[in-house]
Amino acid sequence: MRLDELLEEIPFYNVDVSIKDIEIASVDMDSRKVIPNSLFVCISGYTQDGHDYVEQAVANGASAIVAERPIKANVPVVVVSDTARVLAMLADRFYGYPTKALPLIGVTGTNGKTTVTYLLETIFNKDQKKTGVIGTIQMKIGDDTFPVNNTTPDSLNLQRSFRHMLEHDVEQAIMEVSSHALDMGRVYGCDFDVAIFTNLSQDHLDYHKDIDDYLRAKSLLFSQLGNTYAKHQPKFAVLNEDDPASTVLKRSTAQPVLTYSCKKDADVMATDIKLDAGGTTFTLVTPIGSISINSKLIGMFNVYNMLAASTAAIAKQVPLATIKEALDSITGVNGRFEPVDEKQNYAVIVDYAHTPDSLENVLQTIKEFAERKVYVVVGCGGDRDRTKRPLMAGIALQYADRAIFTSDNPRTEDPAKILDDMTKGLSVSKDNYEIISDRKEAIQFAVEQAEENDIILIAGKGHETYQQIGHVKHDFDDREVARNAIRKKGI
Ligand SMILES: CC(=O)N[C@H]1[C@@H](OP(=O)(O)OP(=O)(O)OC[C@H]2O[C@@H](n3ccc(=O)[nH]c3=O)[C@H](O)[C@@H]2O)O[C@H](CO)[C@@H](O)[C@@H]1O[C@H](C)C(=O)N[C@@H](C)C(=O)N[C@H](CCC(=O)O)C(=O)O
Ligand SMILES: Nc1ncnc2c1ncn2[C@@H]1O[C@H](COP(=O)(O)OP(=O)(O)OP(=O)(O)O)[C@@H](O)[C@H]1O
Ligand SMILES: N[C@H](CCC[C@H](N)C(=O)O)C(=O)O
Ligand SMILES: [Mg+2]
Numbered sequence: 001m002r003l004d005e006l007l008e009e010i011p012f013y014n015v016d017v018s019i020k021d022i023e024i025a026s027v028d029m030d031s032r033k034v035i036p037n038s039l040f041v042c043i044s045g046y047t048q049d050g051h052d053y054v055e056q057a058v059a060n061g062a063s064a065i066v067a068e069r070p071i072k073a074n075v076p077v078v079v080v081s082d083t084a085r086v087l088a089m090l091a092d093r094f095y096g097y098p099t100k101a102l103p104l105i106g107v108t109g110t111n112g113k114t115t116v117t118y119l120l121e122t123i124f125n126k127d128q129k130k131t132g133v134i135g136t137i138q139m140k141i142g143d144d145t146f147p148v149n150n151t152t153p154d155s156l157n158l159q160r161s162f163r164h165m166l167e168h169d170v171e172q173a174i175m176e177v178s179s180h181a182l183d184m185g186r187v188y189g190c191d192f193d194v195a196i197f198t199n200l201s202q203d204h205l206d207y208h209k210d211i212d213d214y215l216r217a218k219s220l221l222f223s224q225l226g227n228t229y230a231k232h233q234p235k236f237a238v239l240n241e242d243d244p245a246s247t248v249l250k251r252s253t254a255q256p257v258l259t260y261s262c263k264k265d266a267d268v269m270a271t272d273i274k275l276d277a278g279g280t281t282f283t284l285v286t287p288i289g290s291i292s293i294n295s296k297l298i299g300m301f302n303v304y305n306m307l308a309a310s311t312a313a314i315a316k317q318v319p320l321a322t323i324k325e326a327l328d329s330i331t332g333v334n335g336r337f338e339p340v341d342e343k344q345n346y347a348v349i350v351d352y353a354h355t356p357d358s359l360e361n362v363l364q365t366i367k368e369f370a371e372r373k374v375y376v377v378v379g380c381g382g383d384r385d386r387t388k389r390p391l392m393a394g395i396a397l398q399y400a401d402r403a404i405f406t407s408d409n410p411r412t413e414d415p416a417k418i419l420d421d422m423t424k425g426l427s428v429s430k431d432n433y434e435i436i437s438d439r440k441e442a443i444q445f446a447v448e449q450a451e452e453n454d455i456i457l458i459a460g461k462g463h464e465t466y467q468q469i470g471h472v473k474h475d476f477d478d479r480e481v482a483r484n485a486i487r488k489k490g491i
Pocket of ligand 4: 113114135
């Protein structure tokens with residue numbers, strides 16, 4: 001595509017060099033990846049400033065630069081007010097506005113996003129549609145999986161992935177939309193047909209100023225819904241009526257709203273809920289009829305996840321019988337409430353709870369079914385929200401009989417300091433908990449302690465297959481470590 005064509009819809013300041021007759025083969029934001037005839041977009045990030053890498057980009061063959069200030073370079077420099085936003089617009093245009101043609105559902109909220117995307121994948125697959133999923137665990141196109149760095153990729157990778165999905169006949173894309181992504185404009189330009197809200201509770205207060213600012217970021221998914229090019233597809237906001245934040249989100253969107261609830265009158269409701277250690281049953285009450293659901297998923301929070309997914313599926317005109325078939329068939333999501341079963345006489349569950357609310361939900365669920373002692377192995381991520389640390393430790397002790405506090409991706413922080421943040425305000429006796437910084441030893445300790453009918457929850461890392469210490473990711477899988485510990489102890 002020619003540079004002047006690419007810039008046609010981009011608001012930029014006057015440039016006194018010609019931008020005509022420059023062929024652009026690729027758009028990039030990382031000077032290290034620039035190939036000949038690229039357009040290099042300078043992003044001022046959190047740790048680095050892309051404007052410092054113009055020379056390297058040009059040396060690698062960039063034939064034009066987009067920047068936020070005039071920069072000396074022997075190729076044209078186009079100056080714009082906000083390169084991050086412009087990058088999203090350029091990416092959308094460069095890849096041919098893929099979401100104009102690709103039906104797209106976005107899921108935001110503090111907890112449950114990954115779960116809801118995989119519920120929706122199963123529902124649409126049962127409806128004979130090829131799906132594409134983007135989120136925390138991976139990107140998936142049909143059955144092919146691709147690794148990801150972020151829950152929501154940057155705008156370039158995102159639009160490229162959508163184009164790839166279209167080329168591989170994906171009929172329904174489903175993605176997690178993190179608050180970081182909304183705030184940084186990573187999804188600017190994406191034409192969502194359905195925007196889903198799961199819930200709001202504390203997380204990411206390292207990044208967002210306060211919980212209102214966090215909600216403001218989430219609300220962008222709803223305020224931007226339908227603001228892109230019209231696809232002649234109806235738009236819906238799907239909101240959790242039982243979460244007070246939905247009031248704000250309802251006011252943020254100009255599009256029709258569908259609500260779901262377990263407690264109040266709503267468009268889609270769950271009634272006659274029966275929670276059990278082996279699964280969950282409820283009646284799904286919808287505007288197009290009612291149907292009984294018999295799911296293997298455990299816990300009240302999963303009823304909410306199933307409601308969110310069902311409401312979106314109804315908005316996309318999936319028949320109720322298909323929704324039931326899908327929800328009844330799902331056995332679980334990778335790393336979410338995943339049992340490690342070596343036929344031992346105590347239970348070990350690996351879960352991705354890494355926020356106060358999710359930890360409380362999952363422990364409450366376990367506590368309801370526990371016959372004997374509950375152990376929890378849990379830590380808090382380094383370089384992330386410090387204010388959630390004492391809250392998570394308090395919740396662990398409130399519900400579990402014994403907590404083992406350990407490390408969870410300490411990143412560049414001192415693990416002892418993170419553990420100190422978790423435990424220094426605890427008012428309970430120290431007999432209730434251990435501090436074992438090494439996660440492998442912590443898991444081994446819990447396994448050694450467990451007796452018949454006890455339950456061990458290993459929280460925080462779920463599907464992750466690494467422990468990040470400093471900037472290095474070391475191989476580490478809670479499930480594998482637990483399995484080895486169980487075998488070592490003997491059945
Ligand atoms: C704080 C944050 O979100 N940072 C994201 C951001 O990185 P950054 O702004 O720090 O980038 P930077 O390293 O400063 O570089 C700035 C620019 O210089 C360029 N550069 C840099 C070096 C060089 O040699 N040449 C060069 O051109 C870079 O390519 C970039 O364009 O942009 C990067 C590219 O898009 C992201 O990968 C990165 O996510 C980091 C890894 C991260 O940990 N993010 C977390 C907090 C996050 O976003 N999490 C949410 C999930 C939350 C949830 O699940 O609820 C997510 O969506 O993943
Ligand atoms: N609806 C929910 N409400 C509260 N907690 C939930 C809910 N769904 C799942 N959880 C808990 O949160 C954990 C993470 O779930 P999931 O991965 O689906 O959320 P997420 O929003 O994608 O998280 P992340 O922001 O890290 O990507 C689960 O392991 C479970 O403990
Ligand atoms: N999406 C979450 C993942 C947290 C996972 C936990 N294991 C940690 O490293 O803190 C985040 O970026 O905060
Ligand atoms: Mg997720």
